[in-house]
Amino acid sequence: MKQLTSVIATGLALSLSLSAQAGTLEDVQKRGNVSCGVSTGLAGFSQKDENGVWSGLDVDVCRAVAAAVLGDASKVQYKPLTAKERFTALQSGEIDILSRNTTWTHTRDTSLGLNFAGVNYYDGQGFMVSKALGVKSALELDGAAVCIQAGTTTELNLADYFRANGLTYNAITFDTSDQTRAGFESGRCDVLTSDQSQLYALRIGLSDPSSAIVLPEVISKEPLGPVVSQGDDAWFNIVRWSLMAMVEAEFLGIDSASADKAKAEGNPSQKRLMGSEGDSGAKMGIPAEWGYNIVKQVGNYAESFERNVGAGSPLKIARGLNAQWNEGGLMYSSPVR
Amino acid sequence: MSEKPQVKSSPSFFNNPRNRSLIYQFLLLAGLVYFFYGIITNTLANMEARGIKSGYDFLFTTAGFDILMSLIPYDATYSYGRTFIVGLLNTILVSTIGIVLATIVGFLMGVAHFSKNWLIRKLAVAYIETFRNIPLLLQIFFWYFAVLATLPSARQSLSIGEAIFLNVRGLYLPGLIAESGAGFVYTAIGLAFTAIFFLARWARKRQNDTGQQFPVFLTSLGILFGLPLIALLLSGIPFVWDFPALKGFNFRGGITVIPELMALALALTVYTGAFIAEAVRAGVQAVPHGQTEAARSLGLKESRIMKLIIVPQAMRVIVPLLNSEYQSLVKNSTLATAIGYPDLFTVFVGTTLNQTGQAIEIVFMTMAVYFVINMTISFVMNRFNASVELAERN
Ligand SMILES: N[C@@H](CCC(=O)N[C@@H](CS)C(=O)NCC(=O)O)C(=O)O
Numbered sequence: 001m002k003q004l005t006s007v008i009a010t011g012l013a014l015s016l017s018l019s020a021q022a023g024t025l026e027d028v029q030k031r032g033n034v035s036c037g038v039s040t041g042l043a044g045f046s047q048k049d050e051n052g053v054w055s056g057l058d059v060d061v062c063r064a065v066a067a068a069v070l071g072d073a074s075k076v077q078y079k080p081l082t083a084k085e086r087f088t089a090l091q092s093g094e095i096d097i098l099s100r101n102t103t104w105t106h107t108r109d110t111s112l113g114l115n116f117a118g119v120n121y122y123d124g125q126g127f128m129v130s131k132a133l134g135v136k137s138a139l140e141l142d143g144a145a146v147c148i149q150a151g152t153t154t155e156l157n158l159a160d161y162f163r164a165n166g167l168t169y170n171a172i173t174f175d176t177s178d179q180t181r182a183g184f185e186s187g188r189c190d191v192l193t194s195d196q197s198q199l200y201a202l203r204i205g206l207s208d209p210s211s212a213i214v215l216p217e218v219i220s221k222e223p224l225g226p227v228v229s230q231g232d233d234a235w236f237n238i239v240r241w242s243l244m245a246m247v248e249a250e251f252l253g254i255d256s257a258s259a260d261k262a263k264a265e266g267n268p269s270q271k272r273l274m275g276s277e278g279d280s281g282a283k284m285g286i287p288a289e290w291g292y293n294i295v296k297q298v299g300n301y302a303e304s305f306e307r308n309v310g311a312g313s314p315l316k317i318a319r320g321l322n323a324q325w326n327e328g329g330l331m332y333s334s335p336v337r
Numbered sequence: 338m339s340e341k342p343q344v345k346s347s348p349s350f351f352n353n354p355r356n357r358s359l360i361y362q363f364l365l366l367a368g369l370v371y372f373f374y375g376i377i378t379n380t381l382a383n384m385e386a387r388g389i390k391s392g393y394d395f396l397f398t399t400a401g402f403d404i405l406m407s408l409i410p411y412d413a414t415y416s417y418g419r420t421f422i423v424g425l426l427n428t429i430l431v432s433t434i435g436i437v438l439a440t441i442v443g444f445l446m447g448v449a450h451f452s453k454n455w456l457i458r459k460l461a462v463a464y465i466e467t468f469r470n471i472p473l474l475l476q477i478f479f480w481y482f483a484v485l486a487t488l489p490s491a492r493q494s495l496s497i498g499e500a501i502f503l504n505v506r507g508l509y510l511p512g513l514i515a516e517s518g519a520g521f522v523y524t525a526i527g528l529a530f531t532a533i534f535f536l537a538r539w540a541r542k543r544q545n546d547t548g549q550q551f552p553v554f555l556t557s558l559g560i561l562f563g564l565p566l567i568a569l570l571l572s573g574i575p576f577v578w579d580f581p582a583l584k585g586f587n588f589r590g591g592i593t594v595i596p597e598l599m600a601l602a603l604a605l606t607v608y609t610g611a612f613i614a615e616a617v618r619a620g621v622q623a624v625p626h627g628q629t630e631a632a633r634s635l636g637l638k639e640s641r642i643m644k645l646i647i648v649p650q651a652m653r654v655i656v657p658l659l660n661s662e663y664q665s666l667v668k669n670s671t672l673a674t675a676i677g678y679p680d681l682f683t684v685f686v687g688t689t690l691n692q693t694g695q696a697i698e699i700v701f702m703t704m705a706v707y708f709v710i711n712m713t714i715s716f717v718m719n720r721f722n723a724s725v726e727l728a729e730r731n
Contacts, residue, residue: 084688084691087691107692107694108694110388110390111389111390111694112389112694113384113387113388133586141586143584143585143587143589144586145587150674150677150687150688150691151687151688151690151691155688156692158403159401159402159413160401163412169403170405170587171403173677173683173687173688174677175674175677179675179676182486187486187490187505187506188506188596190586229387230388231386231388
């Protein structure tokens with residue numbers, strides 16, 4: 001129903017032309033917070049603890065933008081969204097950024113009036129099955145019942161993969177990841193499929209994580225990243241460069257502990273990122289120390305990764321594709337100059 | 338009443354009340370058209386400016402996703418337009434099941450409310466009060482996650498005679514596969530219904546004319562089973578059983594009733610049934626007791642009193658209430674999306690909207706569909722209402 005409300009809101013906004021198309025930056029500054037669409041709860045990516053504090057890799061993007069624009073990473077208002085609700089929430093102007101493990105696809109980029117500001121996690125779709133089934137490969141899944149979440153790329157990849165391999169299956173779709181996991185646990189389906197990172201997150205949420213295994217096959221490319229409304233280039237730039245700053249900080253060897261030192265006595269590249277040299281902030285209409293605030297308050301990409309999904313988290317995901325480009329990964333920031 | 342004196346002066350065109358009202362109505366209509374035209378063009382322009390795709394072309398592109406249950410052939414290679422039909426049929430299916438079962442449950446419980454048996458009466462009251470007051474979504478979750486999800490796995494299915502199986506994946510029933518010659522049997526079934534229709538008409542007319550009664554019910558039953566049976570034997574029984582059997586992960590063959598459908602139909606039945614029971618109770622109570630007493634004094638049997646005196650009068654109260662209960666049931670069926678039953682809302686407003694992003698078009702089409710379904714229900718129920726209404730003489 002929430003989705004329907006947003007659709008109607010979008011309709012109204014579009015028909016009355018009230019939508020704040022340009023000027024998100026001014027709105028955010030006036031409001032004093034960044035409104036950020038996240039998941040309804042997915043370990044490692046966007047998750048709320050008992051005290052109502054959100055954390056995760058996707059949450060850190062929102063926090064980085066808040067740090068860059070408002071100088072305070074905590075000035076974020078989170079809106080939990082299911083996969084189905086997320087795009088209308090952005091179109092209707094309910095949120096300023098969508099940072100919710102969302103795959104960058106052609107259709108989404110070209111026909112929804114949205115723009116992807118970058119990639120904060122390179123992922124691919126995988127399968128999780130109960131160990132008891134004794135299945136070793138996805139190709140043994142003919143005739144299986146598969147739990148998925150509605151409104152995702154997962155639904156489409158699954159159909160493609162089974163069709164391409166001449167396998168049959170039943171797709172059981174749920175609205176939220178909690179329901180999907182409940183369906184898997186009750187035995188309604190043999191398989192749960194989703195982006196691999198999310199499988200690991202869902203797996204640790206099982207009452208007995210060791211009862212399930214993730215199959216080796218990765219059947220798709222899922223570049224996940226933050227999304228903004230089309231038509232506000234200034235805001236798009238801010239979100240893109242907030243993400244870049246985290247990646248660039250890792251590349252330049254600056255982390256939250258060394259940010260102060262880098263700002264005061266770093267090399268020219270470090271000083272430019274920290275805002276003690278050049279006018280990168282002014283060019284975006286935000287404080288000069290935007291990069292410093294991000295790194296100091298949120299950390300660089302490596303810190304965020306390890307804390308939320310890597311070694312420092314229950315997920316223990318290896319950097320893999322998400323390592324820096326010079327370490328065998330795909331994370332690459334354009335230079336701040 | 339005396340005739341009013343006719344004023345014979347001809348008023349100017351604008352002072353003629355008829356012309357005036359026509360002009361005002363025309364102006365209002367023009368205003369409305371302009372208003373909606375403005376909204377639509379403005380919306381389209383804004384969507385264009387913001388890079389949001391519009392139009393109905395998407396209905397013809399390949400959907401690329403699968404749907405758990407479909408009454409017509411469907412797979413990922415069909416179009417988005419087809420997903421609309423698949424969802425619509427699933428909505429009609431669950432609504433029809435819900436309406437039929439809720440009516441039966443509702444009437445039984447409503448009548449049980451007047452039972453002379455203390456236990457039955459209390460049970461009816463408890464049912465009505467409990468299920469009317471628990472939110473429907475909660476009831477759906479209850480049936481789905483608390484009841485059906487605790488059934489055994491496919492390998493440990495409950496079974497009746499190795500032909501019917503029940504497990505966490507659903508209810509598996511033997512199906513019939515038609516072979517050549519089946520058309521003959523279908524024709525016989527059609528013929529049987531036609532014959533019963535005309536028989537009932539003829540019998541009613543005869544009773545009205547001559548007062549003689551004809552055993553319509555028994556004869557109909559005979560026709561309904563006899564005719565197809567004869568056809569079946571003549572054509573050499575052109576059907577074979579298709580039994581469900583465990584193959585690999587799941588049962589295959591036969592008919593599968595998915596647990597999503599069971600949970601939703603159960604919840605809608607139990608919930609709406611409680612409201613219908615209330616309506617029935619209200620209807621029966623609205624018939625003054627004097628009616629029963631008068632009928633008794635005429636010497637009618639209790640069962641005939643119920644059928645001939647109470648029910649026809651109670652219906653006048655019940656039918657309008659039923660109308661709104663049925664409409665609510667159809668609207669409530671959209672809660673399907675919470676458990677993934679592939680109704681119109683789940684498939685079309687859920688997945689299709691998300692994959693295409695064409696929110697405005699899809700929501701518009703869906704609203705139109707629910708509007709048409711509910712208008713149809715309303716139309717049928719109003720016709721029915723007219724037939725039970727007091728035929729006033731004046
Ligand atoms: N990356 C995919 C899938 C995203 C997705 O929604 N995944 C599920 C995994 S089960 C999820 O994150 N659910 C969390 C929630 O519903 O809040 C997409 O963009 O379509």
